Amino acid sequence: MIPDRELAVFEAGIKLGALYHQWVGTPVSRDSAAGVEKAIEQAVILQPFVEEITVRLDRTLMTPNTFGYSELSGLMFDVDIVTRVGFTYCRARLLQKDGYPLMQVTECNEIPGLSRH
Amino acid sequence: MIPDRELAVFEAGIKLGALYHQWVGTPVSRDSAAGVEKAIEQAVILQPFVEEITVRLDRTLMTPNTFGYSELSGLMFDVDIVTRVGFTYCRARLLQKDGYPLMQVTECNEIPGLSRH
Amino acid sequence: MIPDRELAVFEAGIKLGALYHQWVGTPVSRDSAAGVEKAIEQAVILQPFVEEITVRLDRTLMTPNTFGYSELSGLMFDVDIVTRVGFTYCRARLLQKDGYPLMQVTECNEIPGLSRH
Amino acid sequence: MIPDRELAVFEAGIKLGALYHQWVGTPVSRDSAAGVEKAIEQAVILQPFVEEITVRLDRTLMTPNTFGYSELSGLMFDVDIVTRVGFTYCRARLLQKDGYPLMQVTECNEIPGLSRH
Numbered sequence: 528m529i530p531d532r533e534l535a536v537f538e539a540g541i542k543l544g545a546l547y548h549q550w551v552g553t554p555v556s557r558d559s560a561a562g563v564e565k566a567i568e569q570a571v572i573l574q575p576f577v578e579e580i581t582v583r584l585d586r587t588l589m590t591p592n593t594f595g596y597s598e599l600s601g602l603m604f605d606v607d608i609v610t611r612v613g614f615t616y617c618r619a620r621l622l623q624k625d626g627y628p629l630m631q632v633t634e635c636n637e638i639p640g641l642s643r644h
Numbered sequence: 645m646i647p648d649r650e651l652a653v654f655e656a657g658i659k660l661g662a663l664y665h666q667w668v669g670t671p672v673s674r675d676s677a678a679g680v681e682k683a684i685e686q687a688v689i690l691q692p693f694v695e696e697i698t699v700r701l702d703r704t705l706m707t708p709n710t711f712g713y714s715e716l717s718g719l720m721f722d723v724d725i726v727t728r729v730g731f732t733y734c735r736a737r738l739l740q741k742d743g744y745p746l747m748q749v750t751e752c753n754e755i756p757g758l759s760r761h
Numbered sequence: 762m763i764p765d766r767e768l769a770v771f772e773a774g775i776k777l778g779a780l781y782h783q784w785v786g787t788p789v790s791r792d793s794a795a796g797v798e799k800a801i802e803q804a805v806i807l808q809p810f811v812e813e814i815t816v817r818l819d820r821t822l823m824t825p826n827t828f829g830y831s832e833l834s835g836l837m838f839d840v841d842i843v844t845r846v847g848f849t850y851c852r853a854r855l856l857q858k859d860g861y862p863l864m865q866v867t868e869c870n871e872i873p874g875l876s877r878h
Numbered sequence: 879m880i881p882d883r884e885l886a887v888f889e890a891g892i893k894l895g896a897l898y899h900q901w902v903g904t905p906v907s908r909d910s911a912a913g914v915e916k917a918i919e920q921a922v923i924l925q926p927f928v929e930e931i932t933v934r935l936d937r938t939l940m941t942p943n944t945f946g947y948s949e950l951s952g953l954m955f956d957v958d959i960v961t962r963v964g965f966t967y968c969r970a971r972l973l974q975k976d977g978y979p980l981m982q983v984t985e986c987n988e989i990p991g992l993s994r995h
Contacts, residue, residue: 534866540772542778565683593977598902796920
């Protein structure tokens with residue numbers, strides 16, 4: 528038996544890995560960024576165990592190429608996700624650190640009053 | 645020298661091939677489909693030589709899985725794109741035919757009054 | 762502080778989610794399947810915390826389309842991955858179950874003799 | 879009716895756009911690059927109208943990140959593809975130019991002795 532807490536962490540990892548590789552490479556600009564953020568959020572929230580998802584793309588990295596747009600790269604992501612399994616919530620993040628798009632578990636919390644007896 | 649007409653056709657092919665492989669696999673539902681359509685359109689219109697793009701996803705194929713959502717598949721696409729190079733417009737389409745997501749050139753037109761002398 | 766065990770589970774989730782969305786949609790056939798399996802394995806093993814990865818694609822689902830090939834779909838995957846953080850190993854799997862490409866933690870083990878005092 | 883030459887150009891565009899967005903983001907290193915090149919070639923050659931495909935990835939751009947690997951980016955691609963429709967061959971290329979991953983038609987040729995009378 529895998530405890531809920533580990534399952535919640537596992538699900539957060541799945542969602543971050545998935546969204547990263549689904550959207551990297553998408554044409555994007557500062558004007559279209561808000562729409563892409565919303566599209567990613569709406570896709571991720573459909574998946575099981577996802578409670579909350581916030582996607583913010585770093586516009587300062589969207590340097591226009593010869594044709595005036597950019598490509599969504601891993602370093603642009605600032606994603607905050609909350610997954611839930613049973614009564615345990617897990618928060619994780621995708622955010623660039625030292626030039627690497629790092630995925631990290633931020634915290635896990637069990638709702639104490641609701642735990643099973 | 646490649647004529648404008650062939651270049652316009654080439655660009656239409658690039659865009660259809662690109663959007664297909666960028667977006668296939670995205671979690672989608674009947675409720676979120678309109679947002680995904682718009683996000684794809686907004687991404688494609690950024691790219692050079694694209695004049696118009698309309699994306700329509702077939703909701704009837706979005707059969708919910710155990711967790712209540714679907715995955716964007718190639719057969720769901722109905723895409724109509726118009727590219728332009730110089731004074732030549734090319735229209736192409738991605739639409740399922742006999743169970744295959746077929747990409748086809750629909751028509752090419754040169755604007756006669758505007759041609760170079 | 763997140764325990765090693767949760768971190769190992771998190772990393773397994775990341776890798777499974779990532780490979781799924783990176784590779785879904787790739788043209789594949791029964792003849793080319795072994796090459797795709799190897800390419801996925803070689804890409805995943807590069808990533809941090811991955812100890813072992815085995816990818817097996819279900820050839821019986823590779824029904825040739827009009828043009829004689831298939832597209833890699835989520836249901837074709839049978840992936841077994843082992844991640845390690847510190848002295849804890851975690852094994853997880855991606856395998857279709859009831860028509861859904863399910864990702865699951867199989868087991869986690871700490872090497873007892875090597876634990877920190 | 880669209881002439882074979884335009885169809886061949888269209889197909890070349892499709893394939894280049896497709897492979898770009900399918901593989902961008904894949905973890906890659908100088909050691910694994912040859913395997914990725916081969917996997918892309920083997921996937922593209924399955925598709926209709928493709929006669930030849932050569933993929934070469936620029937290892938000099940594969941600067942290892944903190945964890946010792948890179949991510950396949952558009953600028954790494956050097957792809958040469960030949961498509962054929964009827965008796966017309968079309969050659970196209972994906973190669974970075976001035977910091978942009980440019981796709982271009984190189985040449986089209988009809989086999990004269992084999993043309994229809």
